[in-house]
Amino acid sequence: MTTSPEELHDVRLHVNGSVHEVRVPARRLLSDALRHDCGLTGTHVGCEHGVCGACTILVxxxxMRSCLMLAVSAVDAEITTVEGLTEDDGTPQGRLSPVQQAFSDCHGLQCGFCTPGFLTTITAGLAENPDPTEDEAREMIAGNLCRCTGYQNIVKSVLRAAELGKGEE
Incomplete structure (x- = not known):
């Protein structure tokens, strides 16, 4: 018995301000398309069940947990990965966003595996609540898991990012 190859679909993904034309099977996860088809390896895949938050991107x-979303369902969506959080300042690497700068200032990362998911989650959280209390900061990151930090410096990073964000207004 022979099996026929899986049908591929042409998908146009709008990621970090650029268009990526990819050809993927219908069941290709968005996390895999970003990493393997677009070459954006900042999106990490931890549990592949939407539990850990390492694969969080902005849609x-x-x-959004990119390990729970199919690439074919992301057509016409504006996707931001951790690579897209830097701000254009004319240099090749860009300027760190307030959230990225706060993680650096407050030592909010250790091994770094969970960091991209935290950065995108916090970016969205601060867009909704730009001046969180400590309890609100903890609630903001409650869906992301970290095995290294104990969360104290991540909470400090949320609060510092809020301070830095106020300075940009």
């Missing part, structure tokens, strides 16, 4: 500004 139309909202946090």
């Amino acid at each position: 139309d500004g909202k946090p």
Whole structure:
């Protein structure tokens, strides 16, 4: 018995301000398309069940677990990965966003595996609540898991990012 090859679909993904034309099977996860087809390896895949938050990206500004979304369902959506969080300042690497700068200032990362998911989650959270209390900061990150930090410096990073964000207004 022979099996026929899986049908491929042409998908146009709008990622970090650029268009990526990819050809993927219908069941290709968005996390895999971003990493393997677009070459954006900042989106990490931890549990592949939507539990850990490492694969969190922004889809139309909202946090989304990319391991739970199919690439074919992301057509016409504006996708932001951790690579897209830097701000254009004319240099090749760009300027760190307030959330990225806060993680650096407050030592909010250790091994870094969960960091991209935290950065995108916090970016969306601060867009909705730009001046969170400590309890609100903890609630903001409650869906993301970290095995290294104990969360204290991540909470400090949320609060510092809020301070830095106020300075940009």
